[in-house]
Amino acid sequence: MKLKIILAISTLLAGFTASAESTPIDNEWRALDANKTVLLTLPHGEVVIELAPQFSPKHVEQFIKLTKSGHYDGNKFYRVIDGFVAQGGPEDGSRKDKLVPLLKMEGDFSTDEHWQFTKIQENDLFAEQTGFKDGFALAQNPSEKKAWLTHCPGVIAMARGNEPDSASSHFYIVNGQATRYLDRIMTVFGRVVYGMNNVQAITRTSVIEGDTPVAKKDYTPMISMRMMSDVPKNQQINLEVKNTEHPKFSEMITKRKKRENAFFYKKPPPVLDICQTPVLSRIVK
Amino acid sequence: MKLKIILAISTLLAGFTASAESTPIDNEWRALDANKTVLLTLPHGEVVIELAPQFSPKHVEQFIKLTKSGHYDGNKFYRVIDGFVAQGGPEDGSRKDKLVPLLKMEGDFSTDEHWQFTKIQENDLFAEQTGFKDGFALAQNPSEKKAWLTHCPGVIAMARGNEPDSASSHFYIVNGQATRYLDRIMTVFGRVVYGMNNVQAITRTSVIEGDTPVAKKDYTPMISMRMMSDVPKNQQINLEVKNTEHPKFSEMITKRKKRENAFFYKKPPPVLDICQTPVLSRIVK
Numbered sequence: 001m002k003l004k005i006i007l008a009i010s011t012l013l014a015g016f017t018a019s020a021e022s023t024p025i026d027n028e029w030r031a032l033d034a035n036k037t038v039l040l041t042l043p044h045g046e047v048v049i050e051l052a053p054q055f056s057p058k059h060v061e062q063f064i065k066l067t068k069s070g071h072y073d074g075n076k077f078y079r080v081i082d083g084f085v086a087q088g089g090p091e092d093g094s095r096k097d098k099l100v101p102l103l104k105m106e107g108d109f110s111t112d113e114h115w116q117f118t119k120i121q122e123n124d125l126f127a128e129q130t131g132f133k134d135g136f137a138l139a140q141n142p143s144e145k146k147a148w149l150t151h152c153p154g155v156i157a158m159a160r161g162n163e164p165d166s167a168s169s170h171f172y173i174v175n176g177q178a179t180r181y182l183d184r185i186m187t188v189f190g191r192v193v194y195g196m197n198n199v200q201a202i203t204r205t206s207v208i209e210g211d212t213p214v215a216k217k218d219y220t221p222m223i224s225m226r227m228m229s230d231v232p233k234n235q236q237i238n239l240e241v242k243n244t245e246h247p248k249f250s251e252m253i254t255k256r257k258k259r260e261n262a263f264f265y266k267k268p269p270p271v272l273d274i275c276q277t278p279v280l281s282r283i284v285k
Numbered sequence: 286m287k288l289k290i291i292l293a294i295s296t297l298l299a300g301f302t303a304s305a306e307s308t309p310i311d312n313e314w315r316a317l318d319a320n321k322t323v324l325l326t327l328p329h330g331e332v333v334i335e336l337a338p339q340f341s342p343k344h345v346e347q348f349i350k351l352t353k354s355g356h357y358d359g360n361k362f363y364r365v366i367d368g369f370v371a372q373g374g375p376e377d378g379s380r381k382d383k384l385v386p387l388l389k390m391e392g393d394f395s396t397d398e399h400w401q402f403t404k405i406q407e408n409d410l411f412a413e414q415t416g417f418k419d420g421f422a423l424a425q426n427p428s429e430k431k432a433w434l435t436h437c438p439g440v441i442a443m444a445r446g447n448e449p450d451s452a453s454s455h456f457y458i459v460n461g462q463a464t465r466y467l468d469r470i471m472t473v474f475g476r477v478v479y480g481m482n483n484v485q486a487i488t489r490t491s492v493i494e495g496d497t498p499v500a501k502k503d504y505t506p507m508i509s510m511r512m513m514s515d516v517p518k519n520q521q522i523n524l525e526v527k528n529t530e531h532p533k534f535s536e537m538i539t540k541r542k543k544r545e546n547a548f549f550y551k552k553p554p555p556v557l558d559i560c561q562t563p564v565l566s567r568i569v570k
Contacts, residue, residue: 082482083438083563125410125556153368153462162547175485177438177463177561181544181553194493197367200460200485208479210568259466262447268466271410276462278368283495 045198089170108148152275330483357510374455437560
């Protein structure tokens with residue numbers, strides 16, 4: 001009996017594309033570009049982030065420049081709230097902090113009638129449409145001709161002050177239920193494709209009323225932040241992610257909405273939450 | 286500048302009810318009943334779960350009986366998938382496992398026109414209405430006269446086989462984006478009110494293709510599971526949670542939809558995701 005649920009739900013999570021398939025088609029998977037991939041080393045493990053220059057070019061450009069300069073090495077995650085975000089950056093007001101140029105908001109972008117993505121849902125609570133493009137979760141309002149990267153768990157975005165164009169180098173990774181109300185007013189510029197468990201193990205700096213506060217010295221440091229292309233070959237993590245433009249991905253989406261597995265003795269509504277629809281990664285040697 | 290975002294977003298997370306308020310009203314908070322509260326001790330920390338006998342009476346009854354008998358002590362979390370669930374229970378097919386009686390599904394319950402909850406949203410992706418009752422997140426379809434506990438991060442529910450009435454003692458805690466497609470076909474019977482960071486630190490037993498598998502001996506054990514009322518007074522964690530029936534809670538909801546804080550230089554849609562609306566806890570001495 002217990003085996004059944006294991007099979008049922010892991011098939012489910014794998015989006016029904018798991019080992020049962022007969023002929024694997026190579027381009028169901030897309031290799032990550034080491035020039036757009038970041039390796040964040042934490043004391044307890046590694047995290048790999050795929051950057052999204054096609055959607056947030058200026059933020060990615062600055063993030064790469066900062067990464068290459070060693071800006072983030074030794075920074076701390078100083079604002080970590082369970083179910084919300086893990087935020088890190090240089091010491092507030094330090095020389096390192098002040099030297100970083102401010103960025104203009106890239107919270108959404110314009111689309112026209114030719115713009116396409118792999119649509120998964122209409123009338124999501126926060127958008128007219130949701131879907132994927134290049135492995136990233138997006139939303140679109142055709143009525144406004146705007147699209148944007150959505151705040152799903154594992155996305156990386158730049159923190160800012162009250163002014164829209166006030167982001168610099170401080171970033172956060174969403175570690176809980178999608179903070180979709182931040183869509184379009186913060187710039188998402190990538191997503192975690194490996195090691196989300198290590199993001200989840202970052203020390204929470206925020207505790208509930210009455211609990212023991214966490215000492216600053218116990219905040220989780222970033223040992224190093226490196227472009228994967230700058231990491232020695234034998235230390236690189238070579239990843240592929242599901243190609244969200246491949247027909248097999250659309251098939252998976254259609255199946256996932258139907259929930260045909262026997263485990264679903266009663267069918268849930270045939271809808272998909274963009275942030276509960278995984279785009280799988282795998283390690284290739 | 287960085288201070289601003291810290292203040293802005295923590296106010297936001299606290300639902301604008303934080304320290305700024307003048308006169309705290311006592312019954313804005315509700316003390317937990319130690320007879321309906323569970324202390325799960327993990328090697329790396331403690332987790333407190335509030336049970337929901339008012340919604341899932343038979344599941345809670347059996348869970349309390351099992352807890353009191355020491356059933357869960359030494360059990361392992363044997364199926365832990367990042368962004369999905371941490372599932373644990375006794376060794377499959379062991380005597381301990383087989384002796385547990387099966388439970389009848391309590392995935393939803395009937396409501397009538399007198400049934401009330403603190404509604405927060407209409408036309409959620411998965412339900413006609415969502416809201417809170419007794420601190421728990423629920424959804425309701427008035428057209429069907431049914432309501433149910435929703436699969437938000439931190440809920441505890443019983444695992445089962447393909448048959449609806451096949452749950453016994455194996456349970457899971459949702460550790461990622463709300464798995465709302467499991468609503469009504471699994472029995473949720475409580476929620477984590479303390480130590481979700483410790484749930485997030487449970488070793489993942491499932492790794493991506495190509496990654497190093499995790500040895501069974503490294504699975505996270507449950508050191509012990511105790512009813513809080515059976516824990517020596519000096520080791521109890523005394524918690525209060527926000528009273529979701531208090532007018533202040535409804536005020537918070539209304540404010541949260543409006544996003545009046547200056548940080549929101551452009552207002553997001555005035556909607557709330559039930560699973561991104563926190564019901565805060567605090568420790569009282």
